[in-house]
Amino acid sequence: MEFSKREPSRWIFSRELKDSSQIEESGQDERLRPYIITPLGTKVKRIMVCGLITSATSEEASTKIVISDPVGSFYVSASSAGFNELVRTEMQQFKTGDLALIMGRVTHFKTEDGAFLFTVNPERIWTATDHIKKFWNARALRIASRRLLAIREVQKSPNATVSNISKLGYAREEAEFAINAVSKYPDYDFEKLLEAVSTSVSKDQSGELVEAKKVVLEIIRKRSDDSKGVTYEEIVKGANELGIEKKTVDDSLNGLGNDGDIFEVSLKRFKIV
Amino acid sequence: MKSKIGDIKEPSPSVELTGKIVSLREAKSNRNGAESIYHYGIIGDDSGTIQFTAWNMPSSIREGDVVELKNCTARIYNDRIRLTISSNTEVVLRPEEHMEVKRVYNEFRIKDLNLSDPYVTVSGTLSAVTERETEIRGEKVKLFNAFMDDGTASVRISSFGQPIEEGSQIKITGAKVTEFNGRLSLTMGQKTQVEKIKVSIEKGNRQYLLWDMVSPVGNVGFTGIPVNVSDRSGIIEKCSVCGKFAEGSVCRDHLDAAVVKDVSCYFTLEDGTGSISCFMDGEILKKYAGIEGDIESIDPVEVKQRIVKSLESTVVKVEGNMSQKGESFRLKVISIGTVDDKEVQAEMQKEQ
Incomplete structure (x- = not known):
């Protein structure tokens, strides 16, 4: 039994989508979009994401924005052709630094070397508040955490079925997703993904990461040599002196890179964009 | 050789039995874009009941009919033994036969009630009790309607003949789960057992995913x-x-x-x-x-x-x-x- 014929939006973090490498066709009808099966087993066609816009560009034929969550970024693109012309007009009102809530369908592109790239074609975009962002983060983390618990149960019993996993208290759909995860991503480190997401969300919710990013950005700005940039060791040392630990510096550098504020000039040397 | 339903515990490619159709529902299946209609329900005899799926059910069969099944299959589905009635199964209506069915009623929280388990035991508190007279097969019967709440959810309940009181906390054994106007309901008949108990209802704990x-x-x-x-x-x-x-x-x-x-x-x-x-x-x-x-x-x-x-x-x-x-x-x-x-x-x- 389903809640609705309408495809519900999945609330997943960008890293879960980015690490996806399995596509499942929706049926014989070629017009139907395929499902993307993520490492946590989520069957994705439509997603809803909430985060900070870190880049917004508009050209004649398309409008693109990058929206960041605590662990990475989603790439959102609306073209002047097709059904999302109206939402493209709405997207053009948003600028870098705005908080946005976006619901859209995910399309994939496979590169020559076999990697998958994902773009969100927006259906709706709304201005978000910090409160909505925190709720989205918390709920998405709750769903991912529950999924990990179900995955652990599947890993314990090689002959796990949807029925016996759901008897442990999981919804049938999440049991199905957990079985998907283990069968389609046998070598994936689920625990590492959850740890990364959980740590980053906690810091994001408390505002710790936002503050740390400001400090790290300032260190790079002040110490940046015109050509060489600042070494990783220098940044960690400078941040440590201000009470910021190495792990938070790493998260800040990842976040600043995703936000497009810094770039890596050479190995472990960073510069302001 | 004919099997007693209560004895069917293991998968078998060919089962023969006589039983009463306790519940019968129609559903649609959509596999690879091709839509088909199938039936599912419960069949029982004096030894027990078993769920079935029928890919080929004669249209004349109704709930309450006694039927003889030849060459149906017993399979494990969702960790339970279940009968499959296919195009190879012979379904013969036995209108002259009457049969008592031994029922087992599993205990459910109201939130988890579903039409696949139509006979259940449920406990809860009654509210909004109303009473009116109705007629069943020419006989006048008192019909009591109410809502039952067990702290997980609430459900409409109808009692034919058995009085129920506003605010009472009861355990009912053998209520039938039905659907009316798109909502789940419980129906109590004369054989449904009612017992007064104490139910603890947690307030404010009904937020679900x-x-x-x-x-x-x-x-x-x-x-x-x-x-x-x-x-x-x-x-x-x-x-x-x-x-x-x-x-x-x-x-x-x-x-x-x-x-x-x-x-x-x-x-x-x-x-x-x-x-x-x-x-x-x-x-x-x-x-x-x-x-x-x-x-x-x-x-x-x-x-x-x-x-x-x-x-x-x-x-x-x-x-x-x-x-x-x-x-x-x-x-x-x-x-x-x-x-x-x-x-x-x-x-x-x-x-x-």
């Missing part, structure tokens, strides 16, 4: 983000007699009745695990959307804008009564509110 819901039950809640507020939202006209929509200022059932204006809205709630269509109207909507005063005097466009503004891009906590139409769940909202920072913080702690 949408993927946890298996059936349309009452008094449950969800927290999520409303999307797609329908264009039909705004000022509407209702019949002053029955309260139904009066399209074109006329009620189809009460042609002469006056119509009154009210507000209503439809929206889809997304909670990250699913989506549900919600309907909200009257004072609940007016209060939530900040619509004050006589709605006749407010610009309809402004009313619609207020409704949309109050719902979109916000986090809401709704409670209401679910119903089902086709494969879709719906929620008639009975309360709505926003979510505060403490609740968001609590969400962070869940499953951690």
